[in-house]
Amino acid sequence: MDAVKLMKELKVNYEQEAHYRPKETGLHLIEATAQGDSRISAKCRDAKVEDLWSLTSFFGYSTQTFVLAVSLLDRFLAMIKIQPKHLSCVSLSCLHMAAKVTEEECNLTPTVELIRIGQCRFTVSDLCRMEKIVAEKLNFKSKAVTALTFLHLYHQLALFHSTDRKESLNLEKLEAQLKACLCRISFSKAKPSVLALSLLRQEIKAIRSEDMLEIAYHIQRHLKIEDRELLLWSEQVAQCLSEYASPECSKPNHRKLQWIVSRRTAQNLHSHRSVPELPTIPEGCWDESESEDSCEDMMSSGEESLSSSLGSDAEGTFFPLHLRRQTHNQYLHV
Numbered sequence: 001m002d003a004v005k006l007m008k009e010l011k012v013n014y015e016q017e018a019h020y021r022p023k024e025t026g027l028h029l030i031e032a033t034a035q036g037d038s039r040i041s042a043k044c045r046d047a048k049v050e051d052l053w054s055l056t057s058f059f060g061y062s063t064q065t066f067v068l069a070v071s072l073l074d075r076f077l078a079m080i081k082i083q084p085k086h087l088s089c090v091s092l093s094c095l096h097m098a099a100k101v102t103e104e105e106c107n108l109t110p111t112v113e114l115i116r117i118g119q120c121r122f123t124v125s126d127l128c129r130m131e132k133i134v135a136e137k138l139n140f141k142s143k144a145v146t147a148l149t150f151l152h153l154y155h156q157l158a159l160f161h162s163t164d165r166k167e168s169l170n171l172e173k174l175e176a177q178l179k180a181c182l183c184r185i186s187f188s189k190a191k192p193s194v195l196a197l198s199l200l201r202q203e204i205k206a207i208r209s210e211d212m213l214e215i216a217y218h219i220q221r222h223l224k225i226e227d228r229e230l231l232l233w234s235e236q237v238a239q240c241l242s243e244y245a246s247p248e249c250s251k252p253n254h255r256k257l258q259w260i261v262s263r264r265t266a267q268n269l270h271s272h273r274s275v276p277e278l279p280t281i282p283e284g285c286w287d288e289s290e291s292e293d294s295c296e297d298m299m300s301s302g303e304e305s306l307s308s309s310l311g312s313d314a315e316g317t318f319f320p321l322h323l324r325r326q327t328h329n330q331y332l333h334v
Helices: 003-020 024-032 042-058 063-077 084-102 111-117 124-138 147-161 171-182 185-189 192-207 210-223 227-244 263-270
Strands: none
Touching (some): 003 192, 024 042, 024 185, 063 124, 063 147, 063 171, 147 171, 171 192, 171 227, 192 227
8 A cells, every 4th residue: 555545544543532532421431430339440340351451362353453342442431331340341341342343253162162261250141242232332344444444544654665674663562562552531521533643652762763753743633633633642651651661560471371270160161051031131331420230230240360379479450360370572672
């Protein structure tokens, strides 16, 4: 794709991104919810996104699948009030929906296996019904404009216009940094175009390329992104990646994950539990008055995140427990 077509596609996606952003009022209400409350808190949401990252890596899914799943999850949570015990069904539904759009059919994980490996307590019919609800509420068909959309376009433009081919940007590293940011709900409030440009500028500064920095500036001017807005999110991205690169925060590698579990956990994974059908789901939306829960009794209770069920020997804020204390990945250092 030549530069003119890239810029046109960039402009089209920029004009559409507002339709795929979560409601900011809903995100604020999630952030204001205390841990242990009857509604989803920011910590609860972040832990579930870590679980999605784990499952994405485990099944060999692409970054596009993960980013789309997080986009669907955030948009749904910012629109519909649910209890923490219902979150596993919603998040796994988002992952399955994203995978069906972005992955080859032959690489799709069977629904029953997705539930089993995810250690969830609901049935295939529950998951299918939840997918229909999410798709209907979000008017989801087959695509969404995400920060990854812009990151890929920015990367192509930077390489196309760069005169110094030695100063190439590592797309895999940029994608990994984006995934780290998405593990914090605060970045869900950023415009995808701005978040992606903040990541690009951060990496350009790291490789000290004046040539590419000028390209990033022209992209900013083309999209009419304000300096103040870009500076705000660039600072937050820099802080996040600084913490992410610290020795206290271990990173997952890019190999397909292999889980080492106890005998009891293995038996649970291979057992087929009988789970009652879910009751009818009453519907409602977030509002600033915080009315009664809209998804009360939506699912069977007792759900826990993978992060809390796979061990207790890890530290850090970004990643599931079974990913901690692994060798730092060379692509993920800032």
